[in-house]
Amino acid sequence: MSEINGSSRNASEEPIYNIGVVARMTGIPVATLRVWERRYGFPDAGRTAGGHRLYSENEVSRLRWVKSTIDEGMQTSQAIKALRKHERDGRILSLETSMSGSLAQPAQEGSSLDTYHKRLIGALINNELDKADLLLGEVLALYSMDQLVLDVIGPALADLGEEWSTGRITVATEHLASAFLRQRLIVWQTAGPSTHPIRPVVLACAPDEWHEISLLMLGVLLRRRRWPVAYLGQAVPLPDLAKFVRDIRPPVVITVAMTEKPARELHNLGKWLPEAVKTGRPVVAYGGRAFNTKPELKEKMIGTFLGETLLEGADAIERMLRETTALTV
Template identity: 30%
Template sequence: MSTYSIKDLEQLSGIKAHTLRIWEQRYNLLSPKRTETNIRYYDDNDLKLILNVALLNDNGYKISKIAKMAMDEMREEVVKLTERSLTHDDQIHALTICMIEMDEERFDKVLSTNILKIGFDQTMMNIIYPFMSKIGVLWQTGAINPAQEHFISNLVRQKLIVAIDGQVSKSNGKKFILFLPEGELHEISILFAAFLIKNQGHKVIYLGQNTPSDDLLAVYKLHRPEYIVTVITTSPSAEYVQEYIEALSERFSDTKIIVSGYQIVGQDLKLPNNVFAMHYIRQLKDYLREIELAPQEK
């Protein structure tokens, strides 16, 4: 079972730590535990409770009424709300609860409902990305265990693969090679990029995680794509990113290279002329709209 500080609860629920302390005292809403050194902490049950409370409170339920609800009653109300609500924050709360409970069926239902209502790409950009960004911070600080993070990532990955398979490339679409550098395993962003690219009718040659440089070169020589796309989250590390980008640029000098990821965004990098840094996923959508679908000469 994971443990959380009150700041963790604040970040996940959106309820200020000061408010949580007031609710503790006034309504006995939470029962924090203490370490041997007398430091307060909370567990998964506390997090689930606060996420439910936050969702109900945001939708007009008074805290005095919420505090009197049994957990089953509270959960039933939350399920009803998330099934009819279109608020992105409500859906992110619901997914966070699914993650804590490792509830695959409920997670799939929340995702599928949103995809039907607002479409796959809007669900990814407005719900999944903010949700994964939120839990990513807590995973890095140890507040969420690796099993929970892997559980969510694999479910999202499955959805992306199905969505990609449903897209059809056009005969005059441009060619894109998508890959992750050696040692890089964070695949969600590059998979979503593959979906967006295919959704615009372009052709995707997907190499995936941990691609050796020689393999990338071999595929490049075979397909001669107009574009190469990569996302650098952890590998190569910050001290080697500039060198890596320059090597890519030189090796594939006649191709446009799109780069993104934690080691790219906001970093003080000098990008070669054929390299474009993508700071937000929406930039890729805009970039793709600007590409004219012309007959290929290759």
């Protein structure tokens, strides 16, 4: 913590705002600011002669950057570490670009998305979860959540499957790595910016479908776009799905099947949700690898095919939600 003195400094470095004003300017509660100061030595406040905290324009900017990074899914400690790393590297922080990449300058050599994907795989294969966690935090400080999910985690999961199928890693290592990424995706799906004021989108795996990572990734993409999500997860029986849909009345219901047998189970969805067939409400859509590899499976499905990629799916769902809810934001 710095003392206020008479030395010359830039206007942006002059402590002028008290803690209550800074809380209103940044949206960070006073109690949280005090906890961060004790726990992390951040933010850096000056002191008046009476011992009251004062903050500079620069410090307010640093706080806003950290908050925006936390809102995108990074843990507080990681966000503060990322801030300090960027400052040590001489990078310029830019709040305006935080959702599409948090730096005003290009990423340094060795920090491309492909490089991060390879580094993440290396950490996971070596069972170095702490290292993997730090890498995810570093990516979030440099890129958007969409880029992290689509260009780092997605390829990493594909590589893990390949490493396991060829015997280069054990089942235990593959399970540990998948569980680690699954836990992070669940956290990111439930945290983030406030959601649009509508009923949640229902996301469910087909009956007997246990491959849920793609559905989790889709949930994260939707949540980052401020759409509320009701994530039902693996192997949801159709009668239970139908009852849940009637109970919460969602605007859109999404089902996913990665393999053929669960995809064929979804052919019966119309029997359990006849109102969706008759009235088109709720809107029903589906996707997954099974429909990409065997397009004929789509012939007996009700609803709309989401496309072959996660990004296509997220875009399609967003269009459905805007049309269904007449939301214009």
